[in-house]
Amino acid sequence: MRDQMKRAKKAPAPRRRDAEQSRQLILQAALEEFSTYGHSGARVERIAVNAGVSKPLLYDYFGDKDAVYAAALKEAYVQIRQGELQLDLDTLSPEEAIRALVQFTMRHFREKPWFIRMLNTENLLGGTTIREISDAKGVQSVLVERLRSVLTRGANAGVFRAGVDPIEFYVFVASLCYFPVSNIHTLRAVFDLPMDIAWLDRRADEAADMLLLYLRA
Amino acid sequence: MRDQMKRAKKAPAPRRRDAEQSRQLILQAALEEFSTYGHSGARVERIAVNAGVSKPLLYDYFGDKDAVYAAALKEAYVQIRQGELQLDLDTLSPEEAIRALVQFTMRHFREKPWFIRMLNTENLLGGTTIREISDAKGVQSVLVERLRSVLTRGANAGVFRAGVDPIEFYVFVASLCYFPVSNIHTLRAVFDLPMDIAWLDRRADEAADMLLLYLRA
Amino acid sequence: MRDQMKRAKKAPAPRRRDAEQSRQLILQAALEEFSTYGHSGARVERIAVNAGVSKPLLYDYFGDKDAVYAAALKEAYVQIRQGELQLDLDTLSPEEAIRALVQFTMRHFREKPWFIRMLNTENLLGGTTIREISDAKGVQSVLVERLRSVLTRGANAGVFRAGVDPIEFYVFVASLCYFPVSNIHTLRAVFDLPMDIAWLDRRADEAADMLLLYLRA
Amino acid sequence: MRDQMKRAKKAPAPRRRDAEQSRQLILQAALEEFSTYGHSGARVERIAVNAGVSKPLLYDYFGDKDAVYAAALKEAYVQIRQGELQLDLDTLSPEEAIRALVQFTMRHFREKPWFIRMLNTENLLGGTTIREISDAKGVQSVLVERLRSVLTRGANAGVFRAGVDPIEFYVFVASLCYFPVSNIHTLRAVFDLPMDIAWLDRRADEAADMLLLYLRA
DNA sequence: AATGAATGAGTTTTCATTCAT
DNA sequence: TATGAATGAAAACTCATTCAT
Numbered sequence: 001m002r003d004q005m006k007r008a009k010k011a012p013a014p015r016r017r018d019a020e021q022s023r024q025l026i027l028q029a030a031l032e033e034f035s036t037y038g039h040s041g042a043r044v045e046r047i048a049v050n051a052g053v054s055k056p057l058l059y060d061y062f063g064d065k066d067a068v069y070a071a072a073l074k075e076a077y078v079q080i081r082q083g084e085l086q087l088d089l090d091t092l093s094p095e096e097a098i099r100a101l102v103q104f105t106m107r108h109f110r111e112k113p114w115f116i117r118m119l120n121t122e123n124l125l126g127g128t129t130i131r132e133i134s135d136a137k138g139v140q141s142v143l144v145e146r147l148r149s150v151l152t153r154g155a156n157a158g159v160f161r162a163g164v165d166p167i168e169f170y171v172f173v174a175s176l177c178y179f180p181v182s183n184i185h186t187l188r189a190v191f192d193l194p195m196d197i198a199w200l201d202r203r204a205d206e207a208a209d210m211l212l213l214y215l216r217a
Numbered sequence: 218m219r220d221q222m223k224r225a226k227k228a229p230a231p232r233r234r235d236a237e238q239s240r241q242l243i244l245q246a247a248l249e250e251f252s253t254y255g256h257s258g259a260r261v262e263r264i265a266v267n268a269g270v271s272k273p274l275l276y277d278y279f280g281d282k283d284a285v286y287a288a289a290l291k292e293a294y295v296q297i298r299q300g301e302l303q304l305d306l307d308t309l310s311p312e313e314a315i316r317a318l319v320q321f322t323m324r325h326f327r328e329k330p331w332f333i334r335m336l337n338t339e340n341l342l343g344g345t346t347i348r349e350i351s352d353a354k355g356v357q358s359v360l361v362e363r364l365r366s367v368l369t370r371g372a373n374a375g376v377f378r379a380g381v382d383p384i385e386f387y388v389f390v391a392s393l394c395y396f397p398v399s400n401i402h403t404l405r406a407v408f409d410l411p412m413d414i415a416w417l418d419r420r421a422d423e424a425a426d427m428l429l430l431y432l433r434a
Numbered sequence: 435m436r437d438q439m440k441r442a443k444k445a446p447a448p449r450r451r452d453a454e455q456s457r458q459l460i461l462q463a464a465l466e467e468f469s470t471y472g473h474s475g476a477r478v479e480r481i482a483v484n485a486g487v488s489k490p491l492l493y494d495y496f497g498d499k500d501a502v503y504a505a506a507l508k509e510a511y512v513q514i515r516q517g518e519l520q521l522d523l524d525t526l527s528p529e530e531a532i533r534a535l536v537q538f539t540m541r542h543f544r545e546k547p548w549f550i551r552m553l554n555t556e557n558l559l560g561g562t563t564i565r566e567i568s569d570a571k572g573v574q575s576v577l578v579e580r581l582r583s584v585l586t587r588g589a590n591a592g593v594f595r596a597g598v599d600p601i602e603f604y605v606f607v608a609s610l611c612y613f614p615v616s617n618i619h620t621l622r623a624v625f626d627l628p629m630d631i632a633w634l635d636r637r638a639d640e641a642a643d644m645l646l647l648y649l650r651a
Numbered sequence: 652m653r654d655q656m657k658r659a660k661k662a663p664a665p666r667r668r669d670a671e672q673s674r675q676l677i678l679q680a681a682l683e684e685f686s687t688y689g690h691s692g693a694r695v696e697r698i699a700v701n702a703g704v705s706k707p708l709l710y711d712y713f714g715d716k717d718a719v720y721a722a723a724l725k726e727a728y729v730q731i732r733q734g735e736l737q738l739d740l741d742t743l744s745p746e747e748a749i750r751a752l753v754q755f756t757m758r759h760f761r762e763k764p765w766f767i768r769m770l771n772t773e774n775l776l777g778g779t780t781i782r783e784i785s786d787a788k789g790v791q792s793v794l795v796e797r798l799r800s801v802l803t804r805g806a807n808a809g810v811f812r813a814g815v816d817p818i819e820f821y822v823f824v825a826s827l828c829y830f831p832v833s834n835i836h837t838l839r840a841v842f843d844l845p846m847d848i849a850w851l852d853r854r855a856d857e858a859a860d861m862l863l864l865y866l867r868a
Numbered sequence: 869a870a871t872g873a874a875t876g877a878g879t880t881t882t883c884a885t886t887c888a889t
Numbered sequence: 890t891a892t893g894a895a896t897g898a899a900a901a902c903t904c905a906t907t908c909a910t
Binding site: 477489493498499 | 901903904908909
Binding site: 471472473474475551553554555556557558560561564565567574575578601602605606608609610612613614616617618619620621622623624625627637640641643644645647648 | 688689690691692768770771772773774775777778781782784792795818819822823825826827829830831833834835836837838839840841842844854857858860861862864865
């Protein structure tokens with residue numbers, strides 16, 4: 001009878017879910033913490049509190065602060081890639097597809113600012129962590145693959161010139177969207193422009209114009 | 218004989234008891250420290266040691282770590298602007314000038330990596346410090362002014378279309394040069410490209426091509 | 435056998451991992467430290483060592499040095515009031531009660547020198563801390579209330595004149611007991627008198643004589 | 652001619668005065684600093700700034716912080732004794748003289764608060780410094796001597812009882828005036844009385860009443 | 869699986885004091 | 890006589906990490 005009660009208390013299924021959920025809560029809190037304060041500025045204590053767990057639990061799951069950071073960085077890529085899956089370029093004309101890609105990228109960076117902040121943090125650290133994340137290369141942005149097919153479609157249709165490397169072109173797209181979002185604070189301080197969301201979206205439009213001129217056959 | 222006197226009079230390396238020089242040494246060490254480790258990761262102790270002074274002296278001159286950071290950020294802008302003065306666009310044709318500007322910007326970012334790193338650090342902090350540096354707006358990049366005159370020359374000569382805002386165009390230039398340098402570590406980890414100096418310079422060339430297409434009348 | 439189990443179960447001296455006890459140990463050590471060295475002279479490190487805890491624990495519980503000081507000041511009042519509860523004046527005649535009060539006060543000051551020293555420290559600081567301790571007024575010495583009833587009894591019995599304010603009279607009592615204890619060191623240095631415990635007790639007797647003359651109807 | 656100019660510049664007399672004046676300025680600043688912040692809380696830097704001299708000069712004159720403290724403590728006694736010289740009791744009747752002494756003492760403590768604060772500071776330190784000031788005993792308050800003659804006059808006139816020790820009586824006077832001034836901050840925090848200057852003066856009057864009852868034949 | 873209690877090893881900051889002129 | 894420049898030693902305070910239950 002006692003045993004029964006014990007079992008009733010420690011039902012295996014919900015416990016396991018709790019553990020997995022705790023991990024996820026920690027990961028989310030870590031993502032916010034590291035992207036807000038950077039690697040050194042992040043506080044393990046705050047991560048635990050915001051995740052609603054105790055510090056020893058966090059250490060049990062991840063090992064140490066650096067491991068939490070690595071997991072958060074990986075999580076950042078995972079989440080951003082999940083978002084990218086929602087973009088469908090195949091149903092658009094090559095030119096519309098390019099414009100859609102640029103607009104999407106700008107909105108993506110704008111709406112998930114923690115991603116840019118994690119990249120900045122990681123680059124300040126010299127990229128040591130991302131290099132150690134095993135499958136990094138495998139997770140290469142799906143956008144590049146979709147972009148490759150758009151460029152091919154455009155070249156076949158004779159509207160784009162051939163021979164444009166999709167990775168290098170994607171670097172152009174990313175550059176034009178990344179910088180105005182990433183550096184919004186210093187830009188605002190130095191230039192007298194109203195750098196708000198509308199401005200960013202207009203930048204994306206202009207960038208798309210320019211990129212299309214560059215691609216034109 | 219002369220050499221001997223010179224040596225006797227001023228030992229070359231440790232010219233001590235010179236307040237202005239000490240300040241400058243601290244500033245330089247701080248610039249390196251903050252751009253290498255970020256705001257939280259920077260260590261006042263290391264700054265002092267690398268400047269060859271004691272910590273109390275540093276505190277005497279600047280007040281606290283944040284004040285040293287603010288001074289280093291300002292110094293970053295001062296030094297980068299000094300470098301920009303060396304670029305002469307007036308003797309070039311408008312089209313050559315644009316290309317030169319892009320190449321210069323890329324080289325500038327590449328060769329003074331502490332500048333990009335300071336900007337990243339400051340943007341991670343939310344730009345609170347640069348907003349407090351009084352004359353930030355006044356120190357607006359000279360490049361923008363030079364660019365303005367190039368665009369005007371080009372428009373007058375009929376080779377560029379009119380109405381291109383120099384600030385917004387400069388944001389394009391900066392974006393295309395900033396991102397590949399700033400994010401070199403994460404790019405390398407994710408893409409299978411040999412991202413070295415030569416690659417960066419080729420990127421600048423391609424970017425110049427694209428920007429000129431965008432400007433063309 | 436029992437003894438053995440007892441010992442095995444709880445080692446007597448270092449009962450660790452008891453938050454409330456740790457707090458109390460810190461408080462006691464702080465009281466001693468601040469009353470010995472004053473506010474600026476007190477060392478957080480010494481408090482921690484004497485409490486048998488680490489500095490971080492102390493900071494965890496109290497926040498900063500000033501907060502420890504405030505808690506110690508409050509503790510001083512708490513402990514002194516606890517001592518005052520042991521004085522019973524109701525069973526004595528009014529005149530005996532006054533004499534007992536004076537003797538008790540003198541002994542109290544003499545035997546709990548940290549109290550006077552805390553008051554001196556706090557008054558040197560301008561009383562900013564005690565003003566912030568919320569219930570300070572509420573903890574007003576019980577002695578005043580007991581004194582009030584003694585004065586009333588004496589007036590009703592016709593041995594004391596009426597209309598003597600108990601607070602102001604208590605200030606007389608405290609003055610006459612406080613000064614010789616508080617200033618014993620400077621008094622010794624300036625006057626050629628053997629200022630020892632016996633002297634203090636004789637002072638209390640004389641003071642009681644004087645106070646009774648003052649109260650006499 | 653040159654020599655003459657030199658001599659004119661370094662006139663000996665005013666230089667010497669400057670040195671003595673600097674010493675005095677330091678002493679005054681030290682008195683204020685130590686009585687305001689206590690021994691540990693006092694800052695050598697502030698003393699130098701407030702005295703209008705450099706720190707090395709201060710060290711040159713006094714040696715170290717403790718020596719400055721000792722000098723300031725001595726100066727406190729010197730200045731307070733100078734004030735006491737202004738009190739003339741010989742022209743008053745014994746009873747009036749006692750009342751005048753009490754009022755004077757209260758006013759003295761009230762108007763020179765740095766004296767009480769220095770005494771508190773020194774007593775917190777255990778009186779080690781005053782013991783080392785050589786002529787401390789010699790500088791014993793003149794008030795005691797004047798009081799002695801008043802008590803004798805009163806005894807001879809039959810208005811005071813004989814055998815009252817002037818030192819011990821003076822301790823009564825000092826106690827009654829010292830405590831309400833010294834402890835004004837904690838008293839205010841604990842008791843609901845308007846403890847202002849008028850209150851202090853009324854306390855002195857009541858104290859004089861009581862002391863006279865005690866002296867009466 | 870989970871956590872309240874606790875700390876070693878730093879990190880920033882302060883301060884009495886000295887150096888060099 | 891006088892001081893701006895400089896610092897060793899120590900103080901307050903923090904933070905990643907572990908202990909004991």
